[in-house]
Amino acid sequence: MAAVIECGADIDTTPENHMSLKKTLSSASPLTLRIVAECSVTKARACDLVLPHCTVSTPVFMPVGTQGTLKGITVDQLEGLGCQICLGNTYHLGMRPGPDLIEKANGLHGFMNWKRNLLTDSGGFQMVSLVELSEVTEEGVKFKSPYDGKEILLSPEKSISIQNSLGSDIMMQLDDVVSSTVTGPRVEEAMHRSIRWLDRCIAANKNPDKQNLFAIIQGGLNADLRKTCLDEMTKRDVPGFAIGGLSGGEEKDDFWRMVTLSTDHLPREKPRYLMGVGYAVDLVVCVALGCDMFDCVFPTRTARFGSALVPWGSLQVKHKQYAKDLQPIDPDCKCPTCKRHSRAYLHALFKSDTAAMHHITIHNIAYQLTLMRSVRQSIVEGHFPEFIRTFMKRMFPSRDQYPSWAVDALASVNVTLE
8 A cells, every 4th residue: 555645734846755755655565644734833743544454543642562461451441442553562572472372363463352553662672671681783682581581682683573473563673772861982883773773674574565664763862863864764665764762861952852853854754653752741742843653651650650640730549638539530531430430439449459550541541542632633623833832731830830841842843832
C-alpha cells in the first residue's frame, strides 16, 4: 500500500516536496499516512495512520505493554477505552516466553488476543536501562540476561528476527542508545553506528510487505550530530521515523530544541514518533512542535503509586483528604473508573487491595487517550492554539507557574501564552 496524502490544508507543491512525495509513492509499504488537517499557526497536524490492523488517529499516545500486557489492565478493557495501538518490548518478550512460542501463537497479536495495532521496540533502550548488564560492539549489544545470567548477543539482525516473529505492525530499528546526559565522542559514535545498524535492519526484515520498520534519529543534544543523522536516515525510504535519545534526564530547554530540529527536517509525508514522552504538558507542546506519536510507561507506573492524572495535574488517592470524598477522580471524566467509583472508595481500597491500582490505571490510560483525541479535534477544527492556552490555564494555577521551557517552545511556533 503506497503512501497517500489527503490534506485539509494547502499542499506544498515546491519541487523539493514533489520529489520527496514521488520517492515515497514509488515504494510500497503496509502503511498509509493521510494528513487530515494542519494547524495554520503551529507545526501540529492531525493524520490518519492506516496500518494492517486498523487506522490510528494521530496525534496518538501509545500505552506500553512490556510483556504482552499493560500492567493492571486487560486487553478487553484497553480496547474498550478506544486504544488503537499499544507497545510490546522486544528484549523482554525475546527473553521470555521467547519468539518461537509467540510465533506459534500467530504472533503477539494472537498470543495476547489483541486485534488492533502493535508497535515493538528494538530492545536498544535496555542498553541504557540495563547498562550494567550490557556491552556494545559493532556486532550488536551483548547482554547478561537478568533472568538467568546467560550472555546474549542482540544484533540488528536478531532484533528484527524477533520482531518478525512477534508480527508487530511497526518495528523499530536497533539503535546504539546512550543516555541523553552523555556528551563527547561516544554520542557521535552511537549516531553513526545507528545509521549503519539501520541498513542492517532494513536488509534483515523478512516481512516488508506486512511490517513497517521505523528509523530512530540519534545525535544526543548536539544539533550538528542530530542534523547529520537526519540527513542520512531520511535518505533511506523507511515507512516512518522516530526521534530517539531524549527524555532521559536532560534539561527541558535542550529537549524541546532537539525535538523541533528533528521535525523541521523529517519528511512531511511520513509519521513522526517521539519516543518516551508521556507527561501531559510534554505531549501538548510536542504536538505543537510537529510530532504525531508518543509512548511512555508514566501513566501506568504512576497509577501503581496511587497517582491519578487529571486536567489540573495529579490527584494522590492515598492522601487522607480523599478518605470521605464521594466525588469521582475527575467529575468530567467518562472512564469506567470515574463512572463507578469515588475517591473515598479508591482511597480505602488502596490500603488493602491491588484492585485500586487497576482502577487508577484504567483512568490514567483513559485520560491520556482522551487528551490526545481532544488535541486532534482542536487541530481539525482549527483552534489548536486556543486549546493550548485553555489547557495550560487549567494545568497551572497561575501564569507564573508555567514551565519556562514550554513557554519558549510554544513561542517558537507562534503561540504566546497569556
